[in-house]
Amino acid sequence: MSDVVIKVEDLYKQYRLGLVSTGTLAHDINRWWHKVRGKDDPYQLVTGENNRAVKNDSEYVWALQNINFEVRQGEVLGIIGKNGAGKSTLLKILSKVTGPTKGDIKVKGRIASLLEVGTGFHPELTGRENIFLNGAILGMTKFEIKSKFDEIVGFSGVEKYIDTPVKRYSSGMYVRLAFAVAAHLEPEILIVDEVLAVGDAEFQKKCLGKMKDVSGQGRTVLFVSHNMQAMSSLCSRIIYMQNGTLAQNGSVNDMIKKYFDDTIALNAGKPIREYIRDAKHYGQEVRIETLACTDQAYWRDNVKIKFSATRVNKNISEIEFGFGINDSSGLRICTYESDRSFTFQNSDEVELEIALTEPKFVPGKYFINIGVRSLNRTLDHIEFGASFEVLDIDVNGTHFGFTLGSSISGYIDTRAEVVQTVSNKKSERNL
């Protein structure tokens, strides 16, 4: 077993909600008064989980609660969770940008954090000057930067503009240069937050490759992203955060799958926005109230759709539901319709969860349309009410397509295996 390089113990972080400026003096005085009398901080008593959707009376909120975990040397630890789960707060504390409220973190080795690319870039300075400035901000010495300067410029691919002020750069060039500097840091522990969301596909691939190299050299990487594909190809272990607590900690696939499954619960319950109802009279007799589906799914993995509807006009019967799936260009892929005898039975409300089992969607983004009909009359219809994304890897990390890593798109997903190769000539595929 390799060494533990980061040990997080009972970590808590509290933030104040609302306007920080008003009443700070009063709170400070009150806090000081409690301290003088040897009592606890009166504003730390607030408990309860941090759920941003639910309004809380308290002015203070726990962004992180009771976080405990360890990271071993050479591990690539992914941190996932919905927005506001506390991922970035955790990274901020780890990178010493802000301190914890309670608990501590023990670290072995030099940490470099990349919470943003191009921190400290000065628009008036040239690319060359900014490489030095940014490198130094990230903790490199002048000597280190000098020795890697050519490598950095090469990686960024902006040689031609290196003596031009960065304010003249395109945003892509800016990001390339910035990431190039960061990629050549050589800390024992690297913390990366969502920075891969920028740059074009080719550059993203380059960045991922670089991060793989870094972890291959025995360095430890902590990585936050919403890009599950990057997560599953890079990470050796994943921490799943929910509402400021560590929900689970486990193997990459289990955690990502759980995250996908949970996204439907997150999206369900949100009322449908009026503008996506495509005719005014829809929803007057039977009304679709909510519609949600899994955000992302592995290739060939189940997709769940959940919706609820209310019967406004009680005399309507023989109701049938239907939903269809369109691809991102608007082309209908498939349509499903329920039995005509389907009714609300005794209730006026219905909630259904449908699982598309072993779907054969090629990787890409899909939209769900849903409708209600009775006796060939459309009662309600929602277009593009929810969407999901199919990744180009399956649960086991196998890529879609007939050779690993190649990207294939289209409409039909069928197995393609190489059954025979003919030397020099053409290869035959079982299509």
Next chain:
Amino acid sequence: MSDKQVWTEIISPQRGLFDVRLSELWRYRDLIALFVKRDFVSIYKQTILGPLWLFIQPLFTTLTFFFVFNKIANIPTDGVHPVLFYLSGITLWTYFSDCFIKTSNTFVGNASIFGKVYFPRLTTPISVIISNIIKLGIQTMLFLVVLCFLVITEGVEVKINATILILPYLVFLMAILGLGLGIIFSSLTTKYRDLSFLLQFGVQLLMYATPIIYPLSYTHGKMRLLLSFNPLTSIIETFRYSFFSIGQFDVWGLAYTTVFSVVTLGMGVLVFNKVEKSFMDTV
């Protein structure tokens, strides 16, 4: 895995009051140098006159003072040529007020960088001080050029004496005083922004409570006593004394200034160090 293993760092809610980590600051000396360079390179980009502005600012202020305070208000300059009198005062005052005001903006002005990456926060105010020392050096040249010019053209009498040797010490004193005050204010403004407004006109008012536009000898009684509490008084007076042997060289005044500055800086570093950890949540 054992608990015996050596941690290189422990991130905890509170840092000891005196846990200042100056060694860490030393490790980041390259960053300080680069910040200084950035300040100089970036400030005059896309200007036509460029660094000439370093000369234009004090010269025009001197001329203004010359007409307003000398010609119109008839405030004496202790026998020193008025242009040299004001120029010396302005050069030193600009240096001090820049050190103070610019460092007082450390946390608020750099929040976007500080919020994304950790490096010892003290690097920023220190780099500001160094930039200002360089700027002062350049402006002192201007003072010397004007001095020579007036000696040649108008036969102005210059009596340089041994106190000129402590000029670097005066510069150093002003630096640590400006830095100390600046970082104290910078720490407090993270929570109470009112202070930055107070500071802006406070520094302006402080100039009138310092013998910049009038000599110390022009004041009497209570006014003079009040001025002697201003740690800058003895610095300005000593500077002029060293060039013209006019005015006052007060060893006790300088000793007071030294103690005042060192204590201010010490307090500043402690407060700064404490705020550094949590300011991102309040700024």
